[in-house]
Amino acid sequence: NAGVTQTPKFQVLKTGQSMTLQCAQDMNHNSMYWYRQDPGMGLRLIYYSASEGTTDKGEVPNGYNVSRLNKREFSLRLESAAPSQTSVYFCASSEAGRRQQPQHFGDGTRLSIL
């Protein structure tokens, strides 16, 4: 049972480049989330999706877009990367079809923007 799988694990970008972070879960969970984690700060919600076809902004959505491709997959896109987006990004999921504390997290994507 893989749980929540994120790709890539590491990425270095130049300012202005774009990229998509991929996330998939195999637990048939309804809700999926994207968080960022920065030193000295708690996890902050970027976007979440309570069900297939729906997405909602979290605390820090600026500069990001998301797509809930199907029940399993939830991707995060940076259209024009900025150094302030250097962070560790976590995808998470939970069973209920509403925003709640995640039950499972992936192991993160470490993103550096130069």
Next chain:
Amino acid sequence: KNQVEQSPQSLIILEGKNCTLQCNYTVSPFSNLRWYKQDTGRGPVSLTIMTFSENTKSNGRYTATLDADTKQSSLHITASQLSDSASYICVVSDQAGTALIFGKGTTLSVSS
């Protein structure tokens, strides 16, 4: 303002000793509180979740307590092991589902 404060920020203990981590919150009306363990380079893993009516929940050597009146929770680790070295994160939710606040975590180092 909804807040979650964890203390201490970091802690070093000897293997085999017990320790207690604190989580104080102002989230209201309270719904539930969850503790996560995050190993270096990994995602958080859920340890326990507690609702308003629960005041103690255990998961192996981990025991969480909740006092909803004083808005305090603690995570007690018994007979610590080297593998307990990690960051421990508390998150609190309100009943409406609009506030879901993560604490900044306590970093625990267990040495031999």
